[in-house]
Amino acid sequence: MKIQPLLDYMSKYISLTDHEVTLLKSKLVYRKYLKGQFILQQGDVCKYACFVVSGCTKTFHVDEQGLEHIIMFSIEDWWTSDMGSFITQTPADFNVQCLENTELIMFSYDTIEELYRQIPKLERFFRQIIERAFVASQKRIIRSFSLSAKERFLYFRNQYPKIEQRIPQYMIASYLGITKEFLSKIKSQLIIEQ
Template identity: 80%
Template structure:
């Protein structure tokens, strides 16, 4: 079953580095496959993030809960995306973020020790994961710039254009949280955009 489920992961990896059949077999022999129900947590704030996970199906949100109990959404992940508290995973220190399933979700998961071992056996995987982390870092920096240089309306338009498959799958109040605005303000923005069409 892992071979069948793992093809999506192999296709993804092969966009960045070229694995031999032997390397693919080694990789798939080391992964964990798991299903989560809607609402289940993959990582909880304060726990150590034990896995870096590739989403086969479903949708997750990564968020922080502040001292007032307010939820701040950092990102969403859908098919062909990765999800984890990356800082916690890399350092093996307690997580700052929660990762929760918004739908029934299927994942291929790599534990910290497994990834470190795979780097030794298949060195090109280290290059692959470095590229993934670099891309995530660049996207994070660009998002920070957008958050203080674009209006809320422009941030929403960017989100809608950049992630058209996500908007239909998650509640409006979560999109508002991701954009750093209230759901009422998001409704107002959407109304304005409809009027402008």
């Protein structure tokens, strides 16, 4: 199991003993997915909180008209799942699909409470991760109604430079809430402005 990327990530928040690392390893699931595979499908209950070791995923909702609304991309050292479904163990509002071959370290819902008891500092770690995700979500909502499409694209490009080259333009457009044609127009304008 390639656990080192997760341990490196966790070390920014907490320090684990060798015994705690061994215990953690015994409870984790390591899994490889192929490009196009679903980690979670809308309507299923989310059983895992997933840390991305390698690869790229998209989290999206499909509405009643069949339109896809992307809310998040996840790459190395990021987390992916439907946290609402995971926490409440109710049907997921979102799909999580691999855009590349992806390797994940997965914390199952069934073992996470047990891990909290055995390694109490993990509860603090996950609280901090969820707080950061909540703040990022709130800021994204504000940007969606206060910035122009061009400003949202520039923010995306500056904030996530490693993602833009890895995903199709129509997915970036979906994430920004615009059409792919409008995104092409914005990119053309930016080239002219340079």
